[in-house]
Amino acid sequence: MTGAFIAVEGVDGSGKSGVVRHLIAALRARGHDVLGTREPGGTPQGEALRGLLLAGADDAWDPRAELLLMTAARVQHVARVVLPAVAAGRIVVSDRYAGSTLAYQGAGRGMDEGLIHDLHRSMVDDLWPDLTLVLDLDPATGLARSRRRLAADAIDEGRFESLALDFHRRIRDSFITQAAAAPGRHALVDASGPPDTVQAAALAEVERFLTFDPERRGR
Ligand code: TYD
Secondary structure (H helix, E strand, O other), X not given: OOOEEEEEEEOOOOOHHHHHHHHHHHHXXXXXXXXXXXXXXXXXXXXXXXXXXXXXXXXXXXXXXXXXXXXXXXXXXXXXXXXXXXXXXXXXEEEOOHHHHHHHHHHHOOOOHHXXXXXXXXXXXXXXXXXXXXXXXXXXXXXXXXXXXXXXHOOOOOOOOOOOHHHHHHHHHHHHHHHHHOHHHEEEEEOOOOHHHHHHHHHHHHHHHHHHOHHHOOO
């Protein structure tokens, strides 16, 4: 059996977590061996870094330190979780991956994208998912949704949500640009509709990929 690496990206509040849960459940129901994971996180060390990265004030981290810690969490995740699972024939579904670094640390925080690409090449051997779903949504809508959720759940992961709308517009534009630059391994999903619709559209893209593009799978 050939493994696959699928990532789901999007602006805050794009319904990404619900899409990830839906994909995992639907693929399992179809008999696939699926590993759900996330970034930053996905390993005990990465989850500890996530706690440090997402708590506190918006400017708590120097952008360079933030980039290195995101990358450190990714190295651990790729080496210890993603690659072994794909090699074992599993389908890995990751809630965010390196596209988020280009978007948030690059377009958002202004870190040099060449540097981010260099780090990505040297640290994870330029590993990109076989398929990246980009949940596309106007950030104003996404922010309103995610503020409601954080308040309702009393979660202290609001550091990134508290940033200005302009920041989130750059994030969205970066994801669209990334998808346009490598259309063979991206699918743009309209995330403006109700959760059921968005989740069904995301699953349809994954099924299309698994059915029609087996040659893109398995690294
Ligand atoms: P996530 O839990 O997906 O947030 P949400 O569900 O609210 O969208 O991700 C946490 C935050 O981490 C998110 O705001 C984006 C940020 N992030 C980066 O800045 N760089 C990265 O490389 C990754 C993976 C995430």
